[in-house]
Amino acid sequence: MTQHKSKGNKLVVIGGDAAGMSAASKVRRENPEREIIVFEKSSYTSYSACGIPYFISNTIPDINELIVRSPEEFREKYDINVHIQHEVIQVNTKEKKIKVKDIEGNKEFWESYDQLLIATGAKAYCPDVKGYNADGIFGVSNLRSGVKVEKFIEEEKPKKAVIIGGGYIGLEMAEALLIRGLEVTIINKSPQLMNTLDPDMGEKISEAMKGLGITVYCGEALNYFKTKDNKVIAVVSENRTIKTDMVILGMGALPNTGFLKGSGIDLGVKNAIKVNAQMQTNIEDVYAAGDCSETLDLTSKRPTHIALGTVANKTGLVAGSNLAGEKSVFPGVVGTAVCKLCSYEVARTGLREKDIESLGIEYVTGTIDSKTRAHYYPGAKDITVKLLAEKNSGRLLGGQIVGMEGAAKRIDVIATALTHNLTLQNIIDLDLSYAPPFSPVWDPVQTAARHLIKSI
Amino acid sequence: MTQHKSKGNKLVVIGGDAAGMSAASKVRRENPEREIIVFEKSSYTSYSACGIPYFISNTIPDINELIVRSPEEFREKYDINVHIQHEVIQVNTKEKKIKVKDIEGNKEFWESYDQLLIATGAKAYCPDVKGYNADGIFGVSNLRSGVKVEKFIEEEKPKKAVIIGGGYIGLEMAEALLIRGLEVTIINKSPQLMNTLDPDMGEKISEAMKGLGITVYCGEALNYFKTKDNKVIAVVSENRTIKTDMVILGMGALPNTGFLKGSGIDLGVKNAIKVNAQMQTNIEDVYAAGDCSETLDLTSKRPTHIALGTVANKTGLVAGSNLAGEKSVFPGVVGTAVCKLCSYEVARTGLREKDIESLGIEYVTGTIDSKTRAHYYPGAKDITVKLLAEKNSGRLLGGQIVGMEGAAKRIDVIATALTHNLTLQNIIDLDLSYAPPFSPVWDPVQTAARHLIKSI
Numbered sequence: 029m030t031q032h033k034s035k036g037n038k039l040v041v042i043g044g045d046a047a048g049m050s051a052a053s054k055v056r057r058e059n060p061e062r063e064i065i066v067f068e069k070s071s072y073t074s075y076s077a078c079g080i081p082y083f084i085s086n087t088i089p090d091i092n093e094l095i096v097r098s099p100e101e102f103r104e105k106y107d108i109n110v111h112i113q114h115e116v117i118q119v120n121t122k123e124k125k126i127k128v129k130d131i132e133g134n135k136e137f138w139e140s141y142d143q144l145l146i147a148t149g150a151k152a153y154c155p156d157v158k159g160y161n162a163d164g165i166f167g168v169s170n171l172r173s174g175v176k177v178e179k180f181i182e183e184e185k186p187k188k189a190v191i192i193g194g195g196y197i198g199l200e201m202a203e204a205l206l207i208r209g210l211e212v213t214i215i216n217k218s219p220q221l222m223n224t225l226d227p228d229m230g231e232k233i234s235e236a237m238k239g240l241g242i243t244v245y246c247g248e249a250l251n252y253f254k255t256k257d258n259k260v261i262a263v264v265s266e267n268r269t270i271k272t273d274m275v276i277l278g279m280g281a282l283p284n285t286g287f288l289k290g291s292g293i294d295l296g297v298k299n300a301i302k303v304n305a306q307m308q309t310n311i312e313d314v315y316a317a318g319d320c321s322e323t324l325d326l327t328s329k330r331p332t333h334i335a336l337g338t339v340a341n342k343t344g345l346v347a348g349s350n351l352a353g354e355k356s357v358f359p360g361v362v363g364t365a366v367c368k369l370c371s372y373e374v375a376r377t378g379l380r381e382k383d384i385e386s387l388g389i390e391y392v393t394g395t396i397d398s399k400t401r402a403h404y405y406p407g408a409k410d411i412t413v414k415l416l417a418e419k420n421s422g423r424l425l426g427g428q429i430v431g432m433e434g435a436a437k438r439i440d441v442i443a444t445a446l447t448h449n450l451t452l453q454n455i456i457d458l459d460l461s462y463a464p465p466f467s468p469v470w471d472p473v474q475t476a477a478r479h480l481i482k483s484i
Numbered sequence: 485m486t487q488h489k490s491k492g493n494k495l496v497v498i499g500g501d502a503a504g505m506s507a508a509s510k511v512r513r514e515n516p517e518r519e520i521i522v523f524e525k526s527s528y529t530s531y532s533a534c535g536i537p538y539f540i541s542n543t544i545p546d547i548n549e550l551i552v553r554s555p556e557e558f559r560e561k562y563d564i565n566v567h568i569q570h571e572v573i574q575v576n577t578k579e580k581k582i583k584v585k586d587i588e589g590n591k592e593f594w595e596s597y598d599q600l601l602i603a604t605g606a607k608a609y610c611p612d613v614k615g616y617n618a619d620g621i622f623g624v625s626n627l628r629s630g631v632k633v634e635k636f637i638e639e640e641k642p643k644k645a646v647i648i649g650g651g652y653i654g655l656e657m658a659e660a661l662l663i664r665g666l667e668v669t670i671i672n673k674s675p676q677l678m679n680t681l682d683p684d685m686g687e688k689i690s691e692a693m694k695g696l697g698i699t700v701y702c703g704e705a706l707n708y709f710k711t712k713d714n715k716v717i718a719v720v721s722e723n724r725t726i727k728t729d730m731v732i733l734g735m736g737a738l739p740n741t742g743f744l745k746g747s748g749i750d751l752g753v754k755n756a757i758k759v760n761a762q763m764q765t766n767i768e769d770v771y772a773a774g775d776c777s778e779t780l781d782l783t784s785k786r787p788t789h790i791a792l793g794t795v796a797n798k799t800g801l802v803a804g805s806n807l808a809g810e811k812s813v814f815p816g817v818v819g820t821a822v823c824k825l826c827s828y829e830v831a832r833t834g835l836r837e838k839d840i841e842s843l844g845i846e847y848v849t850g851t852i853d854s855k856t857r858a859h860y861y862p863g864a865k866d867i868t869v870k871l872l873a874e875k876n877s878g879r880l881l882g883g884q885i886v887g888m889e890g891a892a893k894r895i896d897v898i899a900t901a902l903t904h905n906l907t908l909q910n911i912i913d914l915d916l917s918y919a920p921p922f923s924p925v926w927d928p929v930q931t932a933a934r935h936l937i938k939s940i
Contacts, residue, residue: 046925079860079920093860196919326915337925338918359913366917375917404535404549437893437923440916444900447914457815458903459782460896461822461831462794463652464535467893469502469793 037062039351040126040141042116043284044068045075045170046337047318047344048147049097052108054348065139066102067114067128069148072171073099078337080174081197084181085204091175119144119291121311143313143351146288146301147344150281150319150335152197159253164260165275168197169335177276181208186273189213190263192250194221196367198278199233202242203369205276213243213272215265217279220246222374224365225428226381228395229414232430236372245270250279281335283320296322300333305357307347315351317343324360327378327425327446328387334361364443366436373436377443378426379416390419394480398472400434402464411435413476415442415452422451422484427473434466438473452481493518495807496582496597498572499740500524501531501626502793503774503800504603505553508564510804521595522558523570523584525604528627529555534793536630537653540637541660547631575600575747577767599769599807602744602757603800606737606775606791608653615709620716621731624653625791633732637664642729645669646719648706650677652823654734655689658698659825661732669699669728671721673735676702678830680821681884682837684851685870688886692828701726706735737791739776752778756789761813763803771807773799780816783834783881783902784843790817820899822892829892833899834882835872846875850936854928856890858920867891869932871898871908878907878940883929890922894929908937 039055041048044066052064066073072095079094088094099110111128117136118127125140152167154160164186166177180186189205191198194216202212214221214237220230221237221244237244245265253275254262263270283300294302294310301309301316305324309316318340325332339361349356364377384391393416401408411431417424427442429435445455455477462469470478495511497504500522508520522529528551535550544550555566567584573592574583581596608623610616620642622633636642645661647654650672658668670677670693676686677693677700693700701721709731710718719726739756750758750766757772759765761780765772774796781788795817805812820833840847849872857864867887873880883898885891901911911933918925926934 076858076860076920076925078918078925079858082861082920087862088860200919336918338915341925342913361915364915364917366919366922368919368921373922377915377917402532402535404532404544405538406543434893437890437917438896440894440897440914440927441900443915443917444897444906448904448906448910450900450904454904457798458896459794459817459820459833459899461820461833461893461899462534462792463656463822463824464532464538465824466822466829469532469534469797471896 038140038142039064039145040139040143041066041145041147042126043147043149043318043320044073044099044110044112045077045147045149045318046340047347048145049074049102050341050344051145051147051317051348051351052102053106054345055352056106056108058352058354064108066108066110067116068099068110068112069115069131070170070172071112073097073102073110073112075171076337077170080168080171081200081204083174084177084201085207087207091171091178094171117287119288119293121292121314124313144315145347145351146314146316146320147318148284148320150283152277153279153282154277155250157250157252159255159260162253162255162258162260164273165253165277167277168201169281180274184273187211188272189274189276190215190270190272191276191278192263193278193280194244194246195223195278195280196365198276199237199367199369201276201278202237206240206242213245213270215245215248215250215263215270217249218246224380225374225376226414229412229428229430232412233369233372233374236369240370281319283333285320297331297333302331305359306350307343307358308350315347317347323358326360326362328383332361332363334363336365362443362446364439366439368436371432373429373431373433375429375436375439376427377439378424378446380426381416384416384425389425391425392417392419392480392483394476394483396472396476396479398475399468400431401466402468405464407433409433409435411438411472413438413472415476415480417452417480417484419484422453422481424450424452424455438471441473452477452484456481494596494598495520495601496595496599497522497601497603498582499603499605499774499776500529500555500566500568501533501603501605501774502796503803504601505530505558506797506800507601507603507773507804507807508558509562510801511808512562512564514808514810520564522564522566523572524555524566524568525571525587526626526628527568529553529558529566529568531627532793533626536624536627537656537660539630540633540657541663547627550627573743575744575749577748577770580769600771601803601807602770602772602776603774604740604776606739608733609735609738610733611706613706613708615711615716618709618711618714618716620729621709621733623733624657625737636730640729643667644728645730645732646671646726646728647732647734648719649734649736650700650702651679651734651736652821654732655693655823655825657732657734658693662696662698669701669726671701671704671706671719671726673705674702680836681830681832682870685868685884685886688868689825689828689830692825696826737775739789741776753787754789758787761815762806763799763814764806771803773803779814782816782818784839788817788819790819792821818899818902820895822895824892827888829885829887829889831885831892831895832883833895834880834902836882837872840872840881845881847881848873848875848936848939850932850939852928852932852935854931855924856887857922858924861920863889865889865891867894867928869894869928871932871936873908873936873940875940878909878937880906880908880911894927897929908933908940912937
């Protein structure tokens, strides 16, 4: 409950989603009297962007269910001065002020700050190719874009969709559009879907997606979009032209940091904001958190950019804690992610083979097939676990899971093991839970470790 | 692949289930030429005793599905000389020989060994009260007893069952008999069901069981059994007489070590065989593994007795490895266990409040309610997580989970954290997986850690 005394007291937060509002709420809890102003470009605060594919698929009928707290709630219950429809377009760190554009009022003004938190998130990446600005091309990185996609489907009744990029968002959107009855094609630059996994595991996902009736073209990049009356009508790749009524961009996320040009704030990987473990930028009194900032990969010890809700919430909380005068650190990530695709589950953590190779570490890999429950228990589903470990030491370097119901959450044990530098033997020795409805007597993660330890 | 050279080569294993056959198989893999003899009292080898309740409930229709490998398979494919229906009744460690009773042939003989592994498992505990030997009273600690229960239900068509003891086996059998249409009553000595959890978490299970239509009498001990024509007809507790057609014993497991009297082999907790981390007893060339042996509790640093398939498989493998001349250790357990009861899931690991108190450690506890998925995602179920941690340091000491589908396996992260001495802050910092179908953005385990860290 230490008040931040050494500095002026006005906190300005740019961005009103997970990281920004986690931080603002934390500061309010610790500093009940402090002035807190939030500028948010859209009309929404504190929502679950990860829920958008499930809104599009109508699994979640009402988009308001994705909103954790509204701007009104923050204003009234938390005394946080949230301005929606306000975009910050410039930061002057020397004079400690920011230039704000009131979108509805169509005016601009300068706002001063004593401490600043940048939490502007990331947007769907699209290369600057012919037609990229046409109607019918959508990113789904925020709630506004989710609403746009839903509106487009309702009003334009598209029959075909092309998804560019076979990562989490691309695949979740493929599922969503399939559920909505569209004919779905994915084009993907790398040779297999889910480039965050090794190609051998990605191949399983490519096969699974084809089995669901999705057309998958891997190993071919986007060339440009064909348009008519500024509407997208086809995607042209290196090898083919695919007619379509709409396009979803799933080529990754780019930090929203363009407005920081000239601010003196250092950018790093993918132009994400460089921060230390306290979420401080190189400029005093300027912090950053969430999808617009870099984070440390604990396994490679290299900076990385991870646009995920878990990291945004955690880094937001740590930034808020430090802004409130406490001392908190965010140690970093191991890159854990999980994804459901119809009846398939995919999970990954740590380094891929190519990451390990780039670090020059000698390694071994092993993959096993097992079941999610005792083989004789009804509902036992397939699970494939791949582990990657350092040669000789057996130190775990990464893990990947593809399977069906009950498979993916097992990645958490691997993530915990990775974070604390456990070896394959340590994993074998873990006292993991077992009963026939939950697992074989050797959990598949341990079976994978038992298999791989023979190779080290 | 080191052959065991310094000793004579004949390995005798007493007990042909998980621990014994894991060890024998491991020795066979490493020492292809070695003589291996197994004596097993029943007619079965290498089966899943944990699957018995699901056989009784007809969830698994064929008991053979519970058998991993038959005696014939071991003889023919593994060249392991398995003798079923052979009970070992005496061990002479001075002369390195054992006395074996051939049950079918009704004769006894002595067998010599160079190395001996004792893996005789455990049996259902029953106090020596009036009527305890009557027909209709069953333990379910091995496959033979499972077959007996099934036969009894088919032939005698019992309408009422009383289960004595509200631990895992008691509750799983309550579910099974409920599914078979019996009227089920549980009597339990401690004030709440599931004494391996703290009473506040056990209370949730008592409530859940009552909700399923099971009659639960807690806080009352068994006095004796009423019998007629040597059949059980009622259970008499301190407070009441409960008429019944059958009784299931769920009062815990006792190591099968009575035949070791006079052998010089040291026994410990509950008369389980004392072993070191290599699974060696105090007598040279005599090893023990599985439910008949002690193990080390890593959190309390005290010996304990855990009769679970996971531990039996692991200690069997370690014993086998050492018997084969390798060097392996079994570091110990944190006491992880999990259980499904109709739609409820229960899991626990580490120390309970009373365990911590007995160690004189200052501690804090905290319990949170959360959901198994994002709150808006269909199928999000209730989950309650309790964590126990050391005061000041925040070092994790234990965890307990009660919830519905998707709740229980989260105990594995807590078990991993416990094993490696992680703190609540370490848990908060973990990069656990998140997507709406799998978890809230803060996994319930982390939410529990965030809640509890305020108290340390």
